[in-house]
Amino acid sequence: MKHIAAILLFFFAFLSVNAQIIKPVKWSGTVDKISDTEYNLVYKATIDDHWHLYSQTLPEGGAIPTEFFYQDEALSNDFELIGKASESESITKFDKVFQMELSYFDNSATFTQKIKLKNPNVSQIEAEISFQACDDTKCIFESEIVTFKLKQEKKNKIFDPVQWTSSVKKLNDTDYQLVYTATLEDKWHIYSQNNTEPMGPIPTEITFKDNDNKDYQLIGELEESKTVTKYENAFAMDVTYFDDKAVFTQKIKVLNPALKKIEAEVFYQACDDEKCLAPTTFEFVNNLDGTEAAIETLNIDATDLEKSKALNLGVTGWDKYEKEEVKEKTNFGIFILGFIGGLIALLTPCVFPMIPLTVSFFTKGAENTQKGLANAIIYGLFILVIYVLLSLPFHFLDSLNPEILNTISTNVILNIIFFLILAFFAFSFFGFYEITLPASWGNKMDETSSRVGGIIGIFFMALTLAIVSFSCTGPILGSLLAGSLTSDGGAMQLTAGMSGFGLALALPFTLFAMFPKWLNSLPKSGGWLNSVKVVLGFLELGMAFKFLSNADLVKHWGLLKREVFIGIWIIIGIGLLLYLLGKIKFPHDSPLKKLSFSRISFAVLVGAFVVYLIPGLTNTKYANLKLLSGFPPPLPYSIYEKDSDCPLGLNCYKDIDEGITAAKAENKPIMLDFTGWACVNCRKMEEQVWSQDKIYELLKDKYIIVSLYVDDRKELPEDQQFKFVKANGKLKNIKTIGDKWATLQTLNFQNNSQPFYVLVNEKMELLNHTTAYTPNADEYLKWLEIGLENFKN
Template identity: 55%
Template sequence: MKHILVSILTLFTLGLAFAQTEDEPVLWSQEMNQLSDSEYELVFKGDILEGWHVYSQYTAEGGSLPSVFTYEKAGESYELLGETEESETLTAYSDIFEVDETFFKKKAVFTQKIRLLEPRPNQIEVVLFYQVCKEVCIPKEIVFNFSLDGQAVITEEKTLDDKSKALAASLKLDLKNKELLSAEGQVDANGGSALWMIFGLGFLGGLIALLTPCVFPMIPLTVAFFTKHSRDRSKGIRSALLYGFFIVLIYFLLSLPFHLFDSVDSQILNTIATNMWLNILFFLIFVFFAFSFFGYYELTLPSSWANKMDAASGKVGGALGIFFMAVTLAIVSFSCTGPILGGLLGSTTLAVGDVADNLSAGMLGFGLALALPFGLFALFPAWLNSLPKSGGWMNTVKVVLGFLELALALKFLSNADLVGNWGLLKREIFLGIWILLGLLLTIYLFGGLRFTKSDSGQKLSKTRIGVGVLSGLFAIYLILGSLQFVNLKLLSGFPPPDFYSIFEKESDCPLGIDCFKDFDQGMTFAKENGKPVLLDFTGWACVNCRKMEENVWSEPEIYNMLKNDFVLISLYIDDRKQLPESEQFDFKFQSGRVKTIETIGEKWGTFQTVNFGAISQPYYVLLSPELEVLNSAIQTTDSDTYKAWLQGGLRKYVQIALLEKK
């Protein structure tokens, strides 16, 4: 039964509620009740403006974001007693997400009991991430500070100097027609298809892993074990199918920790795509993986792990024994599957959508492909006779994978170079290295390059020759693309953009379109020329931004509209250039959290969140020079939808202009 709480801040909270505005739809208060010498109850209260709602911690997955509490240093100087409880909620079906969502209206109350440990803390900090929605959904974060001085509650607050107040005020826009920024318009048109794409990549990775020397020889041995060591054939088939199911389950379970990280901070995994040092680390890891595939060394998990799992499978028997057999396969095959799984992790950070969801889809596909032959060959044992024999061809598969790992490694190094503006890996250099890798792979496949002794004396099979021809054609395609004879749209998002070149370019903007990289400068130009604005929130390391620019913006009608009818303002959220000291400042969010703005990317990222309630890229907004929203916000989509969206914004702008003349 929930305790009846008496807050010393109630009257103060009620007074503030009258001053509540649409810009701050939730006003939060806090209190702390002492239950015993060492136990306390933390209370978080939110007064929600009429028409708005905040989501429960337990709202259904696939819908709006849940409320998430992070208790800093929990387990060190204090421990949590039970789960964070919450007041009465409502549940309603969401037409947008097609799930039942659980949320609060008017008031939200959360309570958490804690027990102090030795040494006792002087202060307890709790971070709440939540989403508040009406026509538009706004993600927010608030920090609660509880100081332990008897039962007194002290909320520490950082004060801003006059300079920070002035610069922070200039960041907030007085948008008109803000209701057009609907949640429906912000939906990524390719979000669902991206999950299937990642699932497909995972499935392909699993099929490739089957051809490696760590896995392929295990197929007939394992199937034979189940079918020949069972009392009857039906039991053997059931055991083999269960073995396959456990393989899928194990690889899927490996992705679950990333969902826990994501629940603490929705951006913790996405930072991989923009953080320079993490990208360099990934580059080094993938190079390390590549040389293991080339045969210079082997990646293995401790052999004691496999021995223990194998022993456990023999002792327990039954379904649990089969599970341990599947774990043993995962461990002993790591030297081949580990680099492939690393590539899958890298691919998920470069794909649209939620990184944790992408990784789960990819791991599910990988596990399914790996498990498939064990079930199929158990059902149709005669097919085992058609399997090719193990041999040197499996080493060839590993070397090919090594070249692919090097190509993917270069993408991470390119991300770091773009974000850091180092100018080391320009587009032509990037393509040149990929061309070299393609040519070396072709030479290897035709027998002109050897990595290990097993490469010598191998006959050139039709398959090897065919893959060699494809590799050579890909190198030629890259050469023609680097010389501007063909368009490299198939690779959009992987090489650096066209304007990031060793040659002097007329414009450092996408497709040579004139653009501004400062909002105020762009708006001034728009007012002087009487044109609407396309506000483009983008990023140097944003793969989907490059895909939109190279595949959608390049369409003739869209290109002409962007070049002639709009003023393009491109704001790079991941730009790590330091702002001049005179332009650095502290920004205080409505929640009370204070963030120090030191880089260009931090400035525009905060600008996007504060004015549009969004944190992802690409993110496009159409504005008039007078800050009137001309259409709903839009993200990754197809060229027809984007063209119609631009045309709708232009029509709205013309209507506004005609009304102003009257």
């Protein structure tokens, strides 16, 4: 199970609504040169009305401060930071959202970071801005990349403030559009072709070289983009110029089908507020290649273009097989888990004592029995509604970016934070300290419920329950719903789990109101409630290590190899066993006079589980703990030396080009295995389905397996990193192995779930329909056999 802590829901759920829809802060970056080696990187933020951007320095427990990050390699080799970034004057006031004094900016903000160059050849610096912005009702958390182009002056003071690019767009069989774009440095201008005053600036001219052979003809005049007309002191007249960017377009009709290129000459002058450069002339040669021209307008170089094209495998044969629609995993299972979690939460000291008190309030404090029963039912419904509402923000995230939930689940920093949070909650369950949401929240809700009364008052009573019981319900909910925020589970499973949890909490208040005599059968509150908390603490601690394992797997640190992970679980299991037998105690435990039947029974189950784990420490065939597939790290991630780092010791390739080469050499079909290091169902497929004898032999002898890990955070070599052009024209940075394979999967198969399996030959022709998680071994075997038969035919 993937662990995505639902704890964060309580803190950020209402703050994250529409976070990906609105863009209240726009960033830009400029560079001020101080000396030959020192520069100021100036970040400028333009902030929408009613929104705040927060300072770099904030108290803990409030908003997230603005931060700036730079590539470690660049900081080591290219430049160093001088001091901390300074910031413009901020406002310090009481913030309604976070209920504390915070420093923030309205309308605009400027941050300045001084740097010193180590490498004199550095031409640009890339920085990532991490920031939070809030208005009075919601918050967004984003990051943005800003690129600073260093305005380095050569020793001979030669300026180069204008960068030109060109492209070609094919309009039809004979007509083309030539586009010439000038990108200008800050404060520099080039001038419109319509400036005709003899004493004014030199206009920009683009002329097409002699066309003696009449290979093509111009259609219309040269068009230019939007200009600015202002009075300039240097020329003592109104002049028309371009600011930031100038775009010129010319349509042509090709008369000679054999024509391959167009040559044009550009003549222009660049000026800033103090000086003008000598007029410059140069030539453009445009190849009439429509595909390349369309991509060049996105400002990516030829290498990036080539690598982007290489990700398209050109898969064919879709017409032969019904396209597999990977169905969303059933929500019933996660609903049941949530329901069980809610039942467990009822047995904690935070919730259990409130059942008779609340039911008595409704049944005895109402005008009549029917009214009390109706209020209790409404109270239960509101509890359910509150927990369902907490899942809604993730539906926005899921719909806006299908990859974001998988990114969250495999993010290294978040997984480490989740590990620490769950461990922190575990020791709270042990009784070493108490964690609660601010008492003022509960008091405020309770006060509101008393004041408004009626149905609205009942809603605030339910909200009060959710707040005051958080120290017990938060960790349970976080553990049980950890697998919900994945790309293949998605937000619907989170809603299902929340619904189950809320329903379990709500049912007792309704049922005991309907049958008040049942209250007499409830056991009295006592030391057993604390024992339940302690047991849950052990379970929380065990679950916490799954988070740390996720981070370890995707970064390949080697800290929690499979046997180490299982060993930690064995130690935790032994600790729980000793506690159940009364051999160890915790701060709030009552004296244990004798062992109850339930305590002994649970101790036997725990002991049996520990014994089951022990073979997992060995290097034998019994190390495959099939009942726990997906929880421990995969079998190849072991302290023992393995013949293969592929699942079950099979031969596999981690690069698609290598796999294709092997398939050609061995004349075998290919199985593309889109998987993930932190993918629970991937491990279940490998350890429960692939391990079946017939399937194992088929994969070993008849197929070339290409396992592509979409969550691998290992960075690609620098020469293999590139910018990928999406279908909507936007660019995506391909920096890690996971970026590359996730993009390849989405591009070619319009799917981003894992596991995901594709059978093809070396020519990328489909051999069967694609498939996903298939726990039925017979069904999966048949799918493989059909693919093999189609390959032979």
